[in-house]
Amino acid sequence: MADIKELRCPICNRTYSPLDVTYTCPQCGPVGTLEVLYNYEHLKAQLDRDELRNELQQSMWRYKSLLPIQADSFVPPLRVGMTPFYETSRVAEALQLKRVWLKDDGQNPTGSLKDRASAMVVARAMEQGIKIVSTASTGNAAAALSGVAASVGMEVVIFVPSTAPEAKIAQLLVYGATVLLVEDTYDVAFELCSEMCLKEGWYCRNTGMNPYTVEGKKTVAYEIAEQMNWTVPDVVIVGVGDGNIIAGVYKGFWDLFQLGWIERIPRLIGVQASGSSALAHAWEHNL
Numbered sequence: 001m002a003d004i005k006e007l008r009c010p011i012c013n014r015t016y017s018p019l020d021v022t023y024t025c026p027q028c029g030p031v032g033t034l035e036v037l038y039n040y041e042h043l044k045a046q047l048d049r050d051e052l053r054n055e056l057q058q059s060m061w062r063y064k065s066l067l068p069i070q071a072d073s074f075v076p077p078l079r080v081g082m083t084p085f086y087e088t089s090r091v092a093e094a095l096q097l098k099r100v101w102l103k104d105d106g107q108n109p110t111g112s113l114k115d116r117a118s119a120m121v122v123a124r125a126m127e128q129g130i131k132i133v134s135t136a137s138t139g140n141a142a143a144a145l146s147g148v149a150a151s152v153g154m155e156v157v158i159f160v161p162s163t164a165p166e167a168k169i170a171q172l173l174v175y176g177a178t179v180l181l182v183e184d185t186y187d188v189a190f191e192l193c194s195e196m197c198l199k200e201g202w203y204c205r206n207t208g209m210n211p212y213t214v215e216g217k218k219t220v221a222y223e224i225a226e227q228m229n230w231t232v233p234d235v236v237i238v239g240v241g242d243g244n245i246i247a248g249v250y251k252g253f254w255d256l257f258q259l260g261w262i263e264r265i266p267r268l269i270g271v272q273a274s275g276s277s278a279l280a281h282a283w284e285h286n287l
């Protein structure tokens with residue numbers, strides 16, 4: 001294990017070895033999404049941010065020594081990450097801000113930032129010799145898992161609520177995934193997927209359940225910091241669904257701060273679409 005110190009439950013603060021626990025906190029159950037903590041002091045002594053200049057890998061794997069995988073483990077060759085980072089002066093002007101940048105994760109192989117989490121999960125499944133990966137999703141997470149898994153010939157089972165958009169389901173079928181249409185809500189599809197993974201030994205990518213999705217997603221923050229030459233923006237604005245991406249963005253900057261590679265953690269602002277605003281609603285109503 002690449003220098004992981006422990007998995008920590010943010011609810012009860014218990015810590016676990018990654019060899020003992022695969023998914024959530026055994027004490028707290030499904031709400032106890034575990035955080036992956038490294039031996040930062042050790043990494044700090046070993047790694048030098050300036051050496052990244054010589055790193056040839058133009059993908060998220062340029063940060064392999066900060067990811068939960070062995071140095072010599074195989075990773076999917078499909079290029080995920082190291083996406084363009086544009087300064088968008090016309091947007092800045094329109095918003096009357098000094099400088100605005102756009103991190104274009106739409107350029108990932110299946111078209112979203114979720115490829116980062118899926119590549120991480122597929123790499124871990126391969127490291128452990130697991131042959132089938134699975135998730136429940138209505139959209140981009142399933143597409144990402146199906147696409148990345150297809151690139152290494154790994155089998156995928158996706159649980160989709162039957163309300164999912166047809167175009168998204170078509171994308172999964174194109175990648176060769178086994179798609180199980182669940183005639184019920186997303187929550188039921190999620191439950192079914194989790195149960196089947198435990199029963200069959202499939203590796204489960206479900207968000208909030210698998211502690212390593214955040215570890216894949218955090219690489220977007222590493223890239224932003226590196227692309228800004230280790231200065232960070234004042235504010236990072238992130239589109240939010242259930243909050244896994246913004247957790248990853250935070251974790252990335254937090255790691256870099258522990259290593260002393262950046263001087264502060266930017267302020268993060270989450271934005272939700274009005275039709276999908278569970279967190280904004282909970283925030284507004286103090287739930």
Ligand SMILES: *Cc1c(COP(=O)(O)O)cnc(C)c1O
Pocket residue numbers: 112113114140141239240241242243244245246
């Ligand atoms: C998944 C997704 C989100 C929401 O991510 P969460 O981790 O659920 O907060 C936002 N934008 C895009 C394009 C996504 O694919």
Ligand SMILES: [Zn+2]
Pocket residue numbers: 009010011012013014025026027028029032
């Ligand atoms: Zn716990």
